[in-house]
Amino acid sequence: MSDHREPLSTDPLAGLRQRIDQLDRDLLAQLAQRMQAVAGIGRLKREDRATPLRDDRRERELFEVWAREAATLGMSPYFAGRVLREILNWSRREQERQLEGPEQPALRPRLRVGYQGVPACYSDLTLTKIFATRDSAGLERIGFRDFRSVVDALEAGELSHALLPIENTIAGSINEVYDLLAERSISIVGEEAWPVEHCLLGLPGTRLEDLRAVRSHPVALQQCQRFLEGLVGVRTESWHDTAGAAQSIPVEAARHVGAIASEEAAQHYGLEVLRREISDQRENLTRFVLLARGPERLDPRQPAKTSLLLAVNHRPGALLECLKVLGDRGLNLTKLESRPVPRSPWEYLFYVDFEGSTDEGRVQDALDELRSHTSRLKVLGCYPRRVGEPELDLAALAGGVSAAPSSNGAANGAPAVTPAPAAKVCAVPKSTGPAKLVAQRPDGRRTTVRVGDVEVGAEAFVMMAGPCSVESRTQVHEAAAIVRAGGARVLRGGAFKPRTHPYAFQGLGFEGLDLLVEAGRAYELPVVTEVLRPEDVEPIARRAHMLQVGARNMQNFALLKALGTTDRPVLLKRGMSATIEELLCAAEYVLAGGNHRVILCERGIRTFETSTRSTLDVSAVPVLRERTHLPILVDPSHAAGVRHLVQPLALAAAAAGADGLIVEVHPDPAVALSDKEQALDAQDFERLMAALRPVVRALGRTL
Ligand code: PEP
Ligand code: MN
Numbered sequence: 001m002s003d004h005r006e007p008l009s010t011d012p013l014a015g016l017r018q019r020i021d022q023l024d025r026d027l028l029a030q031l032a033q034r035m036q037a038v039a040g041i042g043r044l045k046r047e048d049r050a051t052p053l054r055d056d057r058r059e060r061e062l063f064e065v066w067a068r069e070a071a072t073l074g075m076s077p078y079f080a081g082r083v084l085r086e087i088l089n090w091s092r093r094e095q096e097r098q099l100e101g102p103e104q105p106a107l108r109p110r111l112r113v114g115y116q117g118v119p120a121c122y123s124d125l126t127l128t129k130i131f132a133t134r135d136s137a138g139l140e141r142i143g144f145r146d147f148r149s150v151v152d153a154l155e156a157g158e159l160s161h162a163l164l165p166i167e168n169t170i171a172g173s174i175n176e177v178y179d180l181l182a183e184r185s186i187s188i189v190g191e192e193a194w195p196v197e198h199c200l201l202g203l204p205g206t207r208l209e210d211l212r213a214v215r216s217h218p219v220a221l222q223q224c225q226r227f228l229e230g231l232v233g234v235r236t237e238s239w240h241d242t243a244g245a246a247q248s249i250p251v252e253a254a255r256h257v258g259a260i261a262s263e264e265a266a267q268h269y270g271l272e273v274l275r276r277e278i279s280d281q282r283e284n285l286t287r288f289v290l291l292a293r294g295p296e297r298l299d300p301r302q303p304a305k306t307s308l309l310l311a312v313n314h315r316p317g318a319l320l321e322c323l324k325v326l327g328d329r330g331l332n333l334t335k336l337e338s339r340p341v342p343r344s345p346w347e348y349l350f351y352v353d354f355e356g357s358t359d360e361g362r363v364q365d366a367l368d369e370l371r372s373h374t375s376r377l378k379v380l381g382c383y384p385r386r387v388g389e390p391e392l393d394l395a396a397l398a399g400g401v402s403a404a405p406s407s408n409g410a411a412n413g414a415p416a417v418t419p420a421p422a423a424k425v426c427a428v429p430k431s432t433g434p435a436k437l438v439a440q441r442p443d444g445r446r447t448t449v450r451v452g453d454v455e456v457g458a459e460a461f462v463m464m465a466g467p468c469s470v471e472s473r474t475q476v477h478e479a480a481a482i483v484r485a486g487g488a489r490v491l492r493g494g495a496f497k498p499r500t501h502p503y504a505f506q507g508l509g510f511e512g513l514d515l516l517v518e519a520g521r522a523y524e525l526p527v528v529t530e531v532l533r534p535e536d537v538e539p540i541a542r543r544a545h546m547l548q549v550g551a552r553n554m555q556n557f558a559l560l561k562a563l564g565t566t567d568r569p570v571l572l573k574r575g576m577s578a579t580i581e582e583l584l585c586a587a588e589y590v591l592a593g594g595n596h597r598v599i600l601c602e603r604g605i606r607t608f609e610t611s612t613r614s615t616l617d618v619s620a621v622p623v624l625r626e627r628t629h630l631p632i633l634v635d636p637s638h639a640a641g642v643r644h645l646v647q648p649l650a651l652a653a654a655a656a657g658a659d660g661l662i663v664e665v666h667p668d669p670a671v672a673l674s675d676k677e678q679a680l681d682a683q684d685f686e687r688l689m690a691a692l693r694p695v696v697r698a699l700g701r702t703l
Pocket of ligand 2: 638
């Protein structure tokens with residue numbers, strides 16, 4: 001850069017400024033060279049996977065050297081430390097970028113990243129930061145009006161990534177984003193924090209006393225309340241986002257209006273910064289998450305964070321048990337957030353972030369154990385840690401005191417940097433067997449699933465009963481009265497019917513569902529009903545206590561995936577031609593989606609035998625008990641197909657070890673609109689219950 005040197009001016013102020021400009025250029029050139037050397041180290045580490053990514057001892061030495069030399073040069077060691085911290089921060093990122101490898105430009109996926117807001121909003125600025133150290137050639141940014149539309153576009157494949165804010169140090173968690181993470185099939189693949197520095201912006205030449213209004217996002221207005229109170233006679237206007245408020249001012253040529261937004265927004269929209277740092281609180285950070293449709297590869301040496309969503313079993317101390325599972329393995333919790341479960345008062349979903357990667361054995365162990373303490377567990381993502389990195393004590397270094405090397409293992413005093421194993425990359429989470437999540441636990445512990453307030457899989461043998469189809473208000477209320485009086489604990493009833501014949505009664509749909517729920521409420525019974533289509537999962541889950549997947553849909557994988565994202569229990573019936581292994585794989589789909597509340601149901605299979613509608617595979621019950629921890633129900637009605645065989649099959653199922661039964665009961669079977677031959681009436685049901693009691697008792701269970 002020496003060729004750019006200019007003769008110094010004779011005006012002392014201008015002369016000094018020229019000198020500073022020259023020094024800045026030199027500084028920049030030096031920094032660029034330093035980054036090139038860092039990139040070289042990154043490339044070496046890409047080839048040699050035994051070298052750890054971070055060397056904490058070297059970093060500490062650098063801080064000590066800088067502090068010492070700064071002091072010798074008459075400069076504040078603290079200031080030098082701050083500068084070095086930022087340099088090291090970006091050096092680490094550059095090295096991580098190098099780990100990704102030299103991909104062919106043509107092979108690189110196109111980056112289309114969505115965010116909520118308009119250009120130069122805080123999300124957009126953070127996007128620049130997060131992609132500064134990712135391969136971002138041809139990065140395209142697309143602003144959306146709201147969070148939900150961004151996620152819709154991501155799921156639809158219109159975007160490769162989405163960047164959404166998730167929490168702010170002043171305003172707290174952004175609930176809508178947490179809820180989207182629970183509902184949708186998306187993965188967190190990155191995080192980034194942005195220091196929010198609110199400024200007051202106006203058209204160039206505007207004076208504070210000219211202002212009559214200040215507009216911004218309501219949260220920003222609230223964060224600058226004290227400053228705004230000092231502006232006499234100025235009203236505030238809520239805007240959908242901060243940069244949008246800035247954008248509106250030149251458009252309207254609003255000379256008397258100011259906006260609260262970033263300095264970058266001022267530059268972008270040709271505004272002037274009228275006042276800087278107007279937040280009531282100085283430390284105002286927003287944490288963003290980068291989302292993709294699926295997990296992304298991570299080098300095992302990268303310090304990682306894992307985010308989970310879990311619903312704890314409804315038992316005192318259940319959350320504590322979960323946290324203990326993490327604590328016992330030395331996994332450092334960085335965030336715990338709770339959100340109410342929709343429609344289930346006083347039940348909560350928990351969001352847990354901890355330091356560690358799903359590639360580590362201790363994390364995999366923890367996840368396995370957590371599954372037995374939770375009714376729902378979803379790995380939301382595993383990604384490079386950017387927020388909450390342990391920081392060196394600069395003040396201590398500046399005072400010449402070197403921080404004592406920590407004694408936790410690694411020779412270089414590093415806080416448990418994962419030693420690099422073989423050239424392995426992490427994906428979330430790996431399955432070793434065909435159906436791992438449903439598999440029997442090593443200690444044989446069984447899962448119980450709550451349906452409303454009824455526990456299935458525990459000591460009590462659970463009867464579910466009701467009509468094949470909901471036909472009318474009277475019919476379903478009468479059926480509910482019968483089954484309740486007989487001792488059933490759950491009311492069944494089909495509103496959406498999968499009929500073999502296209503002209504047969506197809507069910508009353510949502511109207512039927514409402515009647516079923518109404519009858520369930522009247523007789524204090526939770527209800528189970530069949531769902532046929534993925535798009536109906538959410539609206540049915542809003543009303544019914546449990547969703548049934550019928551035999552004809554056992555391998556409807558889109559439906560199973562949709563059920564994985566709900567928090568309602570699922571009654572999964574075995575397909576008529578499905579093997580037990582296929583049934584378990586179908587259940588695995590639901591569990592892999594994060595929903596652990598699955599009950600399996602044997603309902604008879606197709607064989608060459610025609611004396612019964614299907615052949616009840618009684619042996620499936622003990623086989624399933626060996627292979628899975630999930631509760632097992634039997635449906636003798638659809639297996640028998642005729643009324644008088646329902647009872648003997650029911651007794652066989654109970655004796656074989658089923659956790660309960662689901663049977664069809666109709667107040668007047670002769671006029672039933674579906675499955676009339678197999679429906680029990682009130683007396684049949686009473687007789688069935690009486691016959692079951694001694695069998696169930698002999699097995700040491702209650703009815
Ligand atoms: C039902 O339960 O009404 C039903 C249709 O059952 P399956 O799917 O077992 O035939
Ligand atoms: Mn039926």
